Amino acid sequence: MSSPFPYETFASDDTFYGRIKEIHKILNFAEQSNNLVIYSKRRLGKSSLIKETFRDKKEYLFIYCDIFDIASKEDFARKLINSLPKAFTYDVKKVFSQLNKLFKRINLSYTADPISGKISLKPELTALGYDDMIEEFFTAIFELAKKQKIVLAIDEFQEISQIKDTKIDARLREYIQIKNNISYIFLGSKRHMLNSLFEYKAPLFEQATPLLLEPLDIEDIYKFTSKHLNISKELVEYIFDLCAGETKLMQHIYHILYQNYKRKEISQELVHLSLKEIINAKSSAYKIIYDTFSLNQKKAFKILSKYKKNIYTKELLYEYNISKDSMQSSLKALYKREIIDKEDDIWFIPDRAFEIWGERF
Ligand SMILES: Nc1ncnc2c1ncn2[C@@H]1O[C@H](COP(=O)(O)OP(=O)(O)OP(=O)(O)O)[C@@H](O)[C@H]1O
Numbered sequence: 001m002s003s004p005f006p007y008e009t010f011a012s013d014d015t016f017y018g019r020i021k022e023i024h025k026i027l028n029f030a031e032q033s034n035n036l037v038i039y040s041k042r043r044l045g046k047s048s049l050i051k052e053t054f055r056d057k058k059e060y061l062f063i064y065c066d067i068f069d070i071a072s073k074e075d076f077a078r079k080l081i082n083s084l085p086k087a088f089t090y091d092v093k094k095v096f097s098q099l100n101k102l103f104k105r106i107n108l109s110y111t112a113d114p115i116s117g118k119i120s121l122k123p124e125l126t127a128l129g130y131d132d133m134i135e136e137f138f139t140a141i142f143e144l145a146k147k148q149k150i151v152l153a154i155d156e157f158q159e160i161s162q163i164k165d166t167k168i169d170a171r172l173r174e175y176i177q178i179k180n181n182i183s184y185i186f187l188g189s190k191r192h193m194l195n196s197l198f199e200y201k202a203p204l205f206e207q208a209t210p211l212l213l214e215p216l217d218i219e220d221i222y223k224f225t226s227k228h229l230n231i232s233k234e235l236v237e238y239i240f241d242l243c244a245g246e247t248k249l250m251q252h253i254y255h256i257l258y259q260n261y262k263r264k265e266i267s268q269e270l271v272h273l274s275l276k277e278i279i280n281a282k283s284s285a286y287k288i289i290y291d292t293f294s295l296n297q298k299k300a301f302k303i304l305s306k307y308k309k310n311i312y313t314k315e316l317l318y319e320y321n322i323s324k325d326s327m328q329s330s331l332k333a334l335y336k337r338e339i340i341d342k343e344d345d346i347w348f349i350p351d352r353a354f355e356i357w358g359e360r361f
């Protein structure tokens with residue numbers, strides 16, 4: 001049997017656990033065709049949650065669009081259109097004829113996945129500009145919304161703020177404001193970028209209700225993990241604290257425990273062995289990133305990973321031979337590079353495994 005603890009792929013169906021309240025809340029919003037912004041720290045489970053919420057929910061046409069790697073407004077529009085054929089679960093021929101009727105300027109062709117052989121639809125978009133593509137997409141979904149409730153989930157939504165030559169949010173506002181059967185769900189993890197898209201006077205201000213995703217509930221984690229491992233609740237709590245609640249790192253530890261010690265009683269020692277295996281495997285990648293830091297940035301990163309909140313004490317600055325000013329400017333530089341993050345004016349390293357590596361290295 002494959003591992004019940006995915007840590008690199010999305011959790012779904014029998015590997016997904018907990019989140020009952022969140023699923024209920026999201027469905028309530030979708031039911032009313034209201035809009036949501038779901039945000040959290042990285043790797044807590046936003047993408048898994050939204051996919052699981054609408055898995056097998058036949059009453060919705062669930063369109064999922066991940067825009068993490070867009071570099072232009074055209075990329076954004078292309079992603080939207082490409083996500084549409086994938087949203088249908090029924091026969092590809094039927095989807096072909098349905099979408100062909102809806103699209104005026106887009107031709108569809110069949111393609112086969114070279115590995116699985118699975119047939120899917122590919123929209124031909126080379127001749128179309130941004131405005132045309134956006135219009136085609138929204139005309140199509142508005143037409144579909146006459147017959148069925150639609151959920152359009154745009155993941156890593158903060159990326160639209162990186163596109164400087166046009167205001168994608170202002171364009172989206174025009175469509176979002178039209179009341180119909182569509183619920184828009186925006187997901188993202190870079191809080192400051194996401195905030196700026198929904199703040200006062202921004203085009204999307206008050207267009208969606210924020211929902212902060214918290215870490216998984218410890219009781220839910222225990223209920224699931226103890227089905228597959230001989231583990232105590234205390235140890236589940238211990239792992240939760242060790243990982244600062246980061247779902248992905250917890251799942252990775254459980255995966256290794258499951259692979260190596262499925263039949264054993266899990267102890268702190270086995271947890272530490274598993275964590276060590278993870279950090280060792282990631283170490284060379286982290287080292288490459290770390291080596292791109294300036295000397296002062298290296299010091300600032302080390303201090304932050306080891307001492308968290310108390311980073312400006314005289315003793316520390318003296319020990320690391322760095323001034324308060326240099327420390328501050330180095331942290332700012334690391335923030336710009338998205339190595340570290342800030343919440344309520346407190347710096348932190350969002351990748352818990354990287355932070356642990358920094359504590360130890
Ligand atoms: N409810 C859950 N049950 C089991 N595993 C989960 C759950 N939520 C998340 N995971 C696991 O944790 C990992 C991270 O989840 P996911 O990618 O959904 O998080 P995310 O918040 O979208 O992360 P990112 O910030 O990188 O986009 C995944 O491997 C996923 O399988």
Ligand SMILES: [Mg+2]
Pocket residue numbers: 046047048155
């Ligand atoms: Mg995600």
